[in-house]
Amino acid sequence: MMVGRSSSRGPLILHISPVGEQQPHCQARRVAALILVLDPATPAPIDPALVAAALGLTTTESELAVALAAGQTVRDMALSTGRTEQTVRWHMKRILRKQGISRQVDLVRRVLMLGGAPDSRG
Incomplete structure (x- = not known):
């Protein structure tokens, strides 16, 4: 809205x-x-470590979730991380399954909600 x-x-x-x-x-x-x-x-930067802790994701999963929330495509993520597109899709499926959701937009909303959360280091 x-x-x-x-x-x-x-x-x-x-x-x-x-x-x-x-x-x-x-x-x-x-x-x-x-x-x-x-x-x-x-736009505020989102800490992947905060995303990992809040959503129960691995380091790789949280980095990909943050990249997705920043507007990167699967291809962009594959190129920037040195992974294949198939590997990035596999990680995305795991993330969605862990979160009990089926749409990437729902993952983006969850990650963006954490953008305003206080940093765990500060």
Whole structure:
């Protein structure tokens, strides 16, 4: 969903994801949804280590998930990591299976939600 704003910087993007009762990353007692507000004009870098810890992914899986969220294609990821496209697709299937989702867009939303999370090192 896009939301307009009064400045000339363009609209904000909202991602709203319902939260079930068994969400380990939600420390509040009763959370109904996670809302991510993105400003496309100023994308924030996402730490793959944070993604790995939050989503239970391996280092390679989290790096690929972050690359996907940054807009890279399977081909881009293969070229930048020195892997074959088939290997990248295999990792993507594993990531989706681990997350219990079937669409890459759902993975991107999950990764982007972590972009505003505090860095575990700081």
